[in-house]
Each structure stands twice: as structure tokens, then as C-alpha cells.
Amino acid sequence: MQFNRESNSAILLAGILALVVGVGVARFVFTSLLPAMLADSISITFAGILASINYVGYLSGSIFSIFIKDKHAKVKYFRLGLCFCVIFSFILGITENNLVWILARLLAGFGAAMALVVGSSIVMLKLNLSSKTKAMGIHFSGLGFSIVVTDLIMRAVFYYGGNWKEAWLILAVIGAIFSCYSAYILRFEKQTKDKIITHKFDKSLFSPLTIILILAYFTEGVGMVVQATFLPDIVNSLAGLEGYGGYVWLIAGIAGIPACIIWMRLAHHFGSINIMIIAMLLQIIGILIPTLSSNIILNIISGLLFGATFIGLVALFMNFAGQLSNKNPVLIMGAITSAYGLGQIVAPLYSVALIKQFNNYDYALYVTAIIVAFGVSLLAYAKIKFKEAQS
Template sequence: MKNINLLDKNSNSAIILAGIIALIIGVGVARFVFTSLLPPMLENYLTVSFAGILASVNYMGYLAGSIFAVFIKDVYTKVKFFRLGMVISIATTFVLATTHNEILWLISRVIAGFGAAMALVVGSAIVMSKLKIDNKTKAMGIHFSGIGFSILVSDLIVRGVFSFDGTWEDAWLVLTIFAAVASIYPIYVLSFGKKVNTNVVKHHFDIKLFTPFVILLILAYFCEGVGMVVQSTFIPDIINSLEGLEGYGNLTWTIVGLAGIPSCIIWMNLAHKFGSVNIIIISMSLQVVGILISVLTNNMYLNLLSGVLYGGTFIGLVALFMSLGGKLAGSNPVILMGALTTAYGVGQVLAPLYSVALIEKFGNYDYALFLTAFIVSSGVVLLLISKILKIVKD
């Protein structure tokens, strides 16, 4: 059996591990841990309204970073921006630990969103470039399990801080220290040695890519962007607001992370067997069920199941949509991937804003969840229409 050297930056195992750690820092610490800390921050600092605004501006930063990342071609430039993303993720977390200034929080969340994009989009591109393996699809499935790990690890750190009677400010500080130390490994591994000559192929805008099916796919991905962000922002507080489930919110969020770890690999394997569109329809439908559970019942087990359904779908759906988009784009991926990313990002930005408005008007999460379920269901309907009209390219 070949020895695994995790200090060899050209080892496939080291590359995948570094990619997962980068996601824990850039996506977990810089984004998802905000959800873990939302209930205690709502108790003595944040309002639901301001929390929604912070979530929205964070996704604005992520959207801008994702679109920017699409146009970075040179691998050495990618490395520079990836490292910048690591630094941003650490610095913006430190801001939340050391100040209560709302303007600084807004600025830090926007910048943190950009850093998360550098970690996820650019970091994943570097991982794919460095891997020396025939079947990169399976390897990238393992890499994207890091999104599930990012939720789980960051949530466990928060739980550890509170187990020692720490405050949410203490949690942000511990997360800053953790990210600073952990970032050393991915910064070391996800880099390249001597300069190599790479031919950058420039692609021009091709309107022919935007077939009726691609347009429906883009609209469906917008709907999924909406479905992803409402629960990722509010699910602990949603669960805690249900009668008899006070205190179960963070447990549900932990379950989201656990369910998310294997989801990408499972859904991608199913898509290979049964077709991407069919599996996307099934996954989005399950997500709708998960969204509606908290509106229809306060049963503890069913609401824990809602966490499983959310964590088990949203990460896999990103991989499914982007993989299908890449397949449809062929040798000209930039415009189509950018369009998908933009649609998803717009959904992420809008969802917290309408959620806040509905929560403030009705005093609960029910109408925000009903509207979110309707929008995600609309995405399912769009894809069903593509199958009825037989314009699917799977």
C-alpha cells in the first residue's frame, strides 16, 4: 500500500484535505457559523431584521466574488486570490469578535462573502487543477463534502466555547484563532511550484448556449438559491421558535452539517445513473418538504428530519446544477457558468430581505417559509416543463 504523505503538496490526499480545510475556513467560519451563533446574538445584540440584512450583504459579497472568480484564468493569480480569501475570512471574523459597530459588521460581512467565494470557487478550481487522478468527478465530490464539514466543525467549535460558559464574542475570537492556525495548511498545499506556460483560451459570448432548456435551468437555479439561503440563515431560530422545541435549533444545525457531508457524493452517483434533471427534481422536492415541516408541525423528530432534508439537498444541488451546466457548456463554460452563478446569487441576496419583511409583518417565520417553498416548487415545475416539452439535455 502506498504511503500517504500529507506534507507533499502534490499528493492527491493532501490536496483534497487542504481543499476541505479551506472550505471549513472560508465557508464555515466566514459564512455558516453565523447561523450557529444567531440565537445567542439575537438575545442581546442583533434583531432578526438586521440579521437578515447581514445575510443579504454577505451573499452580495459572495455573488461579486463568484462572478469575479470566473474570469481569473492564470493559476498563479488564482493562488494569490485564494490566499487573499483565507486572510479575509480570518480578519472579518476578528471584526465580529471585537466590535459591536453595525457599520463595521455590514462592511465585514460583505468582504467575508468575497472571501468565501475565493475559498470555494477559486480554491475548488485550484484543487481540480492540482489533482493527478483520472476520475476527478469523484474526487471533487469528496472535496465538496467539505461544505458539510464546514457547518459541522464550525458548529462544534461554537458548542465547545459555550460548554465553558463562553459568550458569542468569545466564540468569534476562538474561531478567528482556529482559522488563522488551520489556514497554514491549505495555503501551503494549494500552491504551485515553478512557473509554467499556460495558454489561456479566450471565449466569446455565444448566444446559442442559451437554449430554452438552459434558460429554464438558470431560472430553476435562481429558485434553488432562494431555497438554500432562508434555512441556512434562520433554521436554528426557526426551530427554537416552535413550541416545545426551544433549544433544539443548534442540534438541528449540527444535523444539517452531518447530512451535508455525504450528500454531494450520493446525489452525483444517482445523477450518473438516472439523469441529472431527474435527480435535481427529486432533490428540490425533498427540500420543499423540509421547508414546510417547520410550518406544519412542532414534532421534534420531524423538525430534526427537516435538518436532514436541508443538509442532504442543498450541497448536492450546487454540484448537480454546476456539473450539468459545465456539461452543456462544452468548451465554452465561462458565460454559462457565470449566468448560473449569478442567478443563484441573486436568489441568495433577495431571500433574506423578503424573509425579514414577512417575519416583521406577521411575527413568525410561517409566511417566509411558505413563500420559499413556493419558489423552490416553481423551480421544480420549470424543470418538469422542460421534460414535458422534451427539451431536456441531460
């Protein structure tokens, strides 16, 4: 393992491990564990509330990240975020108190924003490359790894006779180990006081193109969160597919690992907005498949499309935002992620209401597909109206 803080490979590995902790342990493993928790302890309504609360924390962290000016302060809050992800995931394994769970998911969400938004901006600033688009694609492949690694750990716990509580504990311990490496690598050397670089809040960065990007990323936040929260249960609810949901979720994570690199390469050659539009259209197809068929192959394709597109779209939007914000990537990254987080708060709540009303996931998925389609129309308008800054 590389321990040279200035090595690009070490920086990328540290960034990927931070995503496994922030996005995997603190957020997405909740989806892997949800069927077991639904069968044992919690209701679908409380699951939706916990998902929204987690995204409230994520949203608050995203907004907070916009105002972190000093790069050394970014490192401090990045490390604090990793600690939150580990500690408040561990808590889920030692208590079933509803209020404690709500608080834990809230603070884990805040930590996840520090790990993803602030951590990604540190990676972008530290990388010693003339063009960082392809490298950031490697970094964001950590989103796919975050699903796969945490899901496999969970499966190993269950295989050896453990339960979901023990899974939370073991995941938190492994997350702590990963965090130590990320915290060691992703830091900046101390400078004399008069050389410390701070980033001011620059309103001019919020151009009409940036505003459209923010709105489109809101719709993508809605687009990803329904399946990100309920995908295993969606598949399990289909006739003849009981028990297959966990495998489809794992496939989604596997699809996400190379997706970032592929999408970022395509963006480099064909333009970010063009590729965002294509990815979101494919995502709509994936969202609608479970409403149209209970065929296992088609639903595996749905999982593949979900993993490949939502993870790729995070990389595409975050990287494009970093380009638009010049030397202060955390500013626009934080702004668009705030919109993304708002979409993630709204979507589980309307989904739970529609699931209870109609006793299936179909209408929640219909509404979600319509919202993502609106995001596509926004990006199409942006392409016509503005000359895109090429990667």
C-alpha cells in the same frame, strides 16, 4: 497530513478545509451564533440585513470569478479570499459597530466566493483523475463539514464559559490554520510565460441549457438561504421546541457530509438533472415541515432534508456546470453561483418583511417553497427540451 501538492488525497483535503473556512467560518457559523447574538446584541431585522450583505459580497465575488483568466491568478485570489474570510470574521469578535459589521460581512462574503467558486475550480483542475464526478462529491462534502466543524467549535467555546464574541475569535484563528494548508496545496507550478494557459470569456458556453441551469440555481439560492440563516430560530420559535434549534442545525450539517458523495454517485448513474429534481422536491418538503408541525421528530427530519439537499445541490449544480464549461470550469461555476448569490440576497429581505408582518416564519417558508417549485419546473423543462450531457 499529506503535503504532496499533486496527491489527489491532499488536494481533496485542502479543498475541504478551504470550504470549512470559506463556507463555515465566513458564512454558516453566523447561523449557529445567531440565537446568542439575537439574545444579546442584534435585532432580527439587522440579522436579515447582515445575511443579505454577506450574500452581496458572495455575489460580487462570484461575478468577479468569471473573469479570472489565468490559473495562477485564480490561486492568488483564492488565497486572498481565505485571508478575507479569516480577518473579517475575527473583526466580529472585537467590535459591535454596525457599520463595521456590515463591511466585514460584505468582505467575508467576497472571500467565501473565492474559497468556494475559485477554490473548487482549482480542485477540479488539479485532480488527476479520468472521471472527477465522484471525487468532486468528496470535495463538496466539505460543505457539511463546514457546518459541523464550526458548530462544534462554537459549542465548545460556550461549554467552557465563552460567549459569541470569543467564538468568532477562536473560529478565525482555527480558520487561519486551515487556510495555511489549503493555500500550500492548492497552487500550480510556475510555467514559462509562453506556456501560461489563460481562459477567454466564451459566450458560446452560455447555451439555452446553461441559461436554464442558471435560473434554476437562482431558485435554489432562495431555497437554501431562509433555513441557512434562520433554521435554529425557526425551530426555537415552535411551541415546545425552545432550545432545540441548535441541535437541528448540527444535524443538518451532519446530514450534509455524506450527502454530496451519495447525490454525486446517483447523478453518475441516473443523470444530474434527474437527481437535481428529486433533491429539490425533497427540499420543498423540508421547508414546509415547520409550517405544518411542531413535532420534534418531524423537525429533525426537516433539518436532515435541508442539510442533505442544499449541500448536495451545490455539489450537483457546480459539478454539472463544470462539465458544461469544459476546460474553464470557473466560468460557468461563477455564472451559476452569481445567480445563487442573487437568490440569497433577495430571500432574507422578503423573509424579514414577512416575519415582521405575521410574527412567525410560516409565510416566508411558503413563498420559499413556491420559488423552489418553480426551479423544479425549469429543470423538468430542461430535461424534456435538451439531451443531457451525461456525467
